[in-house]
Amino acid sequence: MYLSINGKLVTENEAVISPFDHGYMYGLGAFETLRVYDGHPFLWNDHMERLREALQALNITYDLDNQKAWMETKRLLRRNQWRNAYIRFNISAGIGGIGLQTEAYQQPTVIIYGKPLPKDGPYNEKKLVLLQTTRNTPEGTSRIKSHHYLNSVLGKRELQHPLTEEGLFLTQEGYVSEGTVSNVFWTKNQILYTPSLSTGILNGITRQFVMMAAKQSGLIVEEGEFTVQDIASADEIFLTNSIQEIVPVSNFLDKAYPGATGMHVQALLFFYHSNRCERWSMRDE
Structure with a gap:
């Protein structure tokens, strides 16, 4: 496998970074993960915009040009012969x-x-498991996709079957937040x-993207601070991330849910698959 470094x-055997890289020393780094379908990067511009915002929060100066x-990235795909x-x-x-730096990198x-x-x-399908570990608060004003993943690692260690389960974090106040590597949705x-x-x-x-798709399909979308009882009373539950796409939940707190047969899950998956080789951005028409 080939990587691109600067x-x-x-x-992969030749790839090295300096032990003095502050991404390694102090976790000062950000990243985006996304899928490429038939050589097409889904929602590329949206991922790059979020990465740009993270770099600004980390005080890392870099002219990130989307194209x-x-x-x-396409050069790397060709070298590895990946579509x-x-x-x-x-x-x-x-x-x-050695030591914390305040000036821009x-x-x-x-x-x-x-x-x-x-x-x-x-x-x-996955089973959703309520975690004992609570979701930590962002170290800055909002959560960025940074190198700090200990909280998620601790949560995932609670799972007995991590390939078929996803952990659900609550906040310290007891509200539903997110999974170890996913956002959570439910319908009622x-x-x-x-x-x-x-x-x-x-x-x-x-x-x-799912919120946008749901609104276009006529669903009402509500964001808020919800309890375990709110999600447990759902008709359908599903999870999202950029690699696993939309993951139906079949069980939560020993209660069965429709999983992959759910009407809304199927509709959103159809919309997702209809757009994944076309959209560079959620603003694409």
Whole structure:
């Protein structure tokens, strides 16, 4: 497998970063993960915009040009002979001294890598498990997709079957927040519910796309601070992230849910699949 490091294609055995990179030393780095379908990056511009906002929050100076970034990614795809793939576009602070730095980072480390994926699926149902670990609050004003993942790792360690289960975090106040690597949705009486950003969740790109799709299909979408009882009383529950797409939930708190047979899950998956090789952005018409 080949990776791109600062524009140079190298094998995974050749890939190195400095031990003084502050992305390694202090977790000062951000990334986006997305899927490429038949050579097309789904919602690329939205992912790059969120990455740009994260870099600003981390005080990392980098001229992130959407088209140039895609050209570099496409070069990596061609070298690996991938048409359908998981891509991680990672930017860390770059080399600094020992000690915390307050001035802006001017020479970040840019790494693009990934792995091949099937064009479709797998569309596996999952069991949703309520975690004892609570969702930590963002270290800044809002949650960014940064290198800080200990909270999610601790949550995932609670799962007995991590391949077929997803953990659900509550906030310290007891409100539903998100999964270890996903946003959570549920429907009841033709209304689509999802936790609001006030709970400290990541504003997932697929989360935003699903909310847009639901509104276009006539569903009412409500964001808010919800309890476990609210989600447990749902008609359907599903999870979203950019790699697993839309994941139906078949069981939560020992209660069965429609899972993949759910009417709203099927409708949203159809909309997703109808757009994944066309949309560079949610603003595309």
